[in-house]
Amino acid sequence: MSSEVPDPTDVEARSVENVRIENEMEQSYIDYAMSVIAGRALPDVRDGLKPVHRRILYAMHEMGVSSGSSHRKSSSIVGETMGDYHPHGDSAIYDTLVRLAQDFSMRYPLVDGQGNFGSMDGDPAAAPRYTEARMAPVAEELLEDIDKDTVDFSPNYDDRLREPDVLPAAFPNLLVNGSSGIAVGMSTNIPPHNLGEIIDATIELIDNPDSTVDDLMNHVKGPDFPTGANIVGRDAIYSAYKTGRGRIRVRAEFEVEEWKNNRERIVITELPYQANKARLVERIAEDVNEGEIEGISDLRDESDRNGVRVVVELKRGANAEVVENKLLENHLERTFGVINLALVDGQPRVLSLKETLAEYISHRREVVRRRSEYDLEEAEDRAHILEGRLTAVENAENVVELIRNSEDRSAAKAALQEAYDFSEEQATHIVRMQLGSLTSMEAAEIEDEYEEVQAEIERLTAILESESELLSVIKEELREIKDEYDDDRRTSIVEDQGTVTHEDLIPEEEVFVVMTEDDYVKRMPIDGFDPQGRGGKGIIGADVKEDDRVTTVFRANTHDYLLCFTNQGEVYRLKTYEIPEMGRTARGKSAVNILDLDPGEDITAIVDTDAFGDDEFVTMVTRHGYVKRTAGEEFDNILSTGIIAADLEDGDELVDVDVTDGSKDLVIATEGGMTIRFDENEVRAMGRNARGVNGIKLQADDAVAGLVATDERDEQALLTVTENGYGKRTLLSEYRTQSRYGKGLIDIKTGERNGPVTAVKAVDADDQLVMMSERGQIVRTRVDEISSVGRNTMGVIVMEVEDGDAVASVDVIPASAAADADDADETIDAADATDTADAADTGDAADESN
Known part of the structure; x- marks a missing residue:
């Protein structure tokens, strides 16, 4: 009899599902990535630990390897951790254990190591069979009250045991010891901090939930590395605490x-x-x-x-x-890239300093609540037993007689419950009491204990019923930990001095900065442009693209800080030398490579912060005629991504900005040739997020062209320049002071010949002007070449512009700066001029290649 062996492949599948391989690969990779992110590489914001750290500490806790016990072989700790909680290999577990014991890696080591645990020279630790370890005292604070149902537990990898999802963490360990790790598509790098500073900031946030990062930085000066050294500058620290990301320079x-x-x-x-x-x-x-x-x-x-x-x-x-x-x-310097990325509710998030502390406070609030509920239940159970014992002591003779006359324990308990209305737990306890517990001394002790338990019940009830009481407990426990473990700051914060930087290699000189509508920007030496007579055509100052046009030209020193205000009401800060220097005929470099501008965002006004003094204001005007003043100090800390300077209504734009000191008059000029002059104090000082108040009542189809802040000097004049190259200067005394939000006075006749007003400036007779057209022609001329006339006149030609071109921007060179530039210009010989031209050609070629 023969039998055929069945083909193992010839089996009908129970079910077949057709899927696209790319979809299956995508989903599988996402599952893998999330497993790495949540299960291995990123710390939890609540206790600041990754799973391997948490499992090592919990395994040591279960083994009884506390700070008060003797050291245990590291191999034993690694074996227990791997066998019970972390089945990922002994090498990874031991490497983590070693790092937790290194005082040059951890600001507050969580493991007390004995033996060779490596060095700053990169020497590896000895094998785990040669080293010993136990928990450090501060690590026990992370596990305090874990046996009181303070955190959730989950089954371990083989369902034999249960492990904590997070530790109770009596201090903000994520910030105190920091963390680093590389997941899939993301990484974290959190610096360590001083424990006392972090606790003070946590208490500050508990007391004042509306605290800002600035408020918290009154306590947290910056990272505090275990190896000490110095952090150079404070701006990067502020950026890291504000946004969760930053680059901190650390110097030996x-x-x-x-x-x-x-x-x-x-x-x-x-x-x-x-x-x-x-x-x-x-x-x-x-x-x-x-x-x-x-x-x-x-x-x-x-x-x-x-x-x-x-x-x-x-x-x-x-x-x-x-x-x-x-x-x-x-x-001796290196950069620490801060990425404050942690798991929040199982999801990776980049957190600011305030958000990190807020998440910790929320966790700690839950821990204290659950612990109080646990302790309250224990206290109530104990009070219940003590109440039964007190009753038994008061009726000692009857209780003893009743128990003695009972057949067995069960009968005795039933008789007690019937006679004195005891619960089963009370009756059980009384039956097991020794006769010695019925003495008067024992009775007094029971009464004292009962009073203590009742006081504890009242305390715990108050904590659970009052948020303020619960937060007070958190603060008190934080203060106790600070008193126990706080130490002096090791890392100092120093100003950025004493290093030869790129800035030191940039000579201080006066330059012109040119910007276009498409946000191309460059700088050129001011001594490359000789003064010309009024009405000249000028020379090429920029080679703009066909669809682009020049919008701004202004004078600055290469080492000045510039505040760049945009049409969308944002403000950015940069050094003048950060703008690339190029020749006259070069187009420039795109500003988006220098400033973080949004699409459609254009720079409309620039303020040199060297003009700032104490108690001064940044005064702004918008195209719709709104004006506002904001204290200059509110622009001290400007992020690389910019900050809000003014809140604009739909369709409005920021047009011009000037610096005032509370004693100026403001002159607002419109494109239609109207001006209004009023005291700046009619505009109250307001915050950066404010829109402002009405400055001028605009006629139909008119818009604001510029702003001038002036004092009362009679010889100072208002210079007005129109698009078609005409202009005039009129003594400011001819513009009477009015109340804010009037129609104003006629300043210049616009019309077809002049075109609309482009710019207004306050000038003195010995100043010089720089005017630039939209197509890049630039003219430098003296103010006294423009005759002084009255208001409501046509003006004279100040710059010859070709058909299709228009004056784009006007800037004033004060007399002192103009004299210095002229003196420097006289020292330039033919060879220098040739070198300048060659450099310009080289810059043009480089610009085209870019």
Whole structure:
């Protein structure tokens, strides 16, 4: 009898589902990514721990390896963690355990290690069979009250045990110890901080939920790295705390010492966080051998257990400052990129300082609430038992008689419940009581304990019924932890000084900055443009594209800070030298590569912050005639992404900006040739988010062209320039002061010949003007070439513009600055002029290639 073996592939499937492979791959990759993000790489905002950290600490807690116990072999801790909670390999677990014990990696180590746990030189830790560990005292604060139902638990990987989803965390560990990790498509890099500062900021936020990042930074000065060193500048810290992202420069701590034989040496005592000391010394030596750094005679690492000490000995006559700057440029400074990314409700989020603390407070509020509920239930159960015991003591003879006459324990409990209305728990406890508990002394102790339990019940009830009481508990516990573990700040914050930077290589000089409607921008030396007579055509100052046009030209110093105001009411800040220098015929560089402008956002006004003084205001005017004043101090901290300068109504735009001091008159001019003059104090000071108040009552189809802030000097005049190149200057005394929001006075006749008003400026007779047309022609002329006339006149030609062209912008060069520029211009010889032209041609070619 023969039988055929069935073909294993010839089996009818129970069900077949057809799917597109790209969809299956996409979903599988998303599942994998989320597993890495939530299960391995990112910390939880509540306790600041990744799963592997949390499992190691919980395994040590379950093993009884506390700060008060003896050290246990690291291999034992790794084995328990891997076997019960984290089945991802002993190497990953031990590496994590090692880092938790390193005082140069953790600001407050969570593991107390014994043995070789690595070094700042990159040396690895000894094998786990050679090292021992136990929990550090501060780590126990993260696990405090975990047995009181304060957090949720989930089954472990094989459903044998349960592990906590998060630790109770009695302090904000995420910020205190920081975290770093690379997930799929995202990463986190959170610096450590001083525990006392973070706790103070947490208490501040509890007391004042409306606190801003500025308020919290009154407590948190910045990151506090375990290796000390210095953070350079505060702007990056503010940006990181405000947005959750930032780039912080960390500089080594060093000093220059006088040494023997009139020589000097540089002694490095603190290194930037996560720097490899041995590799750092090697790289300095390599640069010395290759001639990149000159003046070093010897280099030694004298570090020991007491701290870092790297000695750089200099040759006789070597300039210590030059060597110092070379070391800073290439070795002793590094950037810490802050990415404050953490899991919030299982989802990755980039958090500001305030949001991070708010999430922690929310977690801690839940922990204290659940702990109080647990303790209250325990206290009520104990009070219930004590009430039964007190009743039994009061009726001791009858209770003893009743129990003695009962057949067994069950009968005794039933008799007690019937006689004294005891609950089953009370009756059970009384039956098990010893006769010695019925003495008068024992009775007094029971009464005292009962009163204490009742007081505890009242306290816990108050906590659960009052939000303020609950928050008070949180604050008190935070203060206790601060008193126990707080220490001095290790990382200092220094101003950005003492390093040769790109700015040091930029000479201070007066320049013209040119901007176009399509936001191309460049700067040119001011001495490249000689003054001409009134009515000249000028020379090419910019080669604009066919559909583009020049909108702004202004004078500035290369080292000035500029506030750039846009038509959408935003303001940005940059240094003049950050604008690329190019030749006269170059188009410029797109401003979006310099400023974070939105589509359709154009720069309409620029203020040189060197003009700011104490108690001064930034005064703005919009196309619809609104005017507002805002204190200059509100523009001190401007992010790279800009901040709001004015809240505009639909269809309105910011037109012009000037700096005032409370004693000026404001002159608003319109495109139709009207002006109004009024005291600036008629406009109250208001915040950046305000729209402003009405400044001038506009006629139909008219719009504001510009703003002038002037004082009472009689010789000062108002210069008005129109699109077609005509202009005039009229003494400001001819413009009487009115009340705000009037129609104003006629300033200049516009019409077909003149065209609409382009700009108004306050000028003195010995000032100079720079005018630029939309097509890039530029003219520099003296103000006294323009005759002084009355109001309501046509004016004279001040710049010859071709058909289809128009005056785009006017800027004033004060007499003193003009004289300096003219003096410098006289020193330029033919060779310099040739060099300038060659440089301009090179810049043009580079611009075209870009």
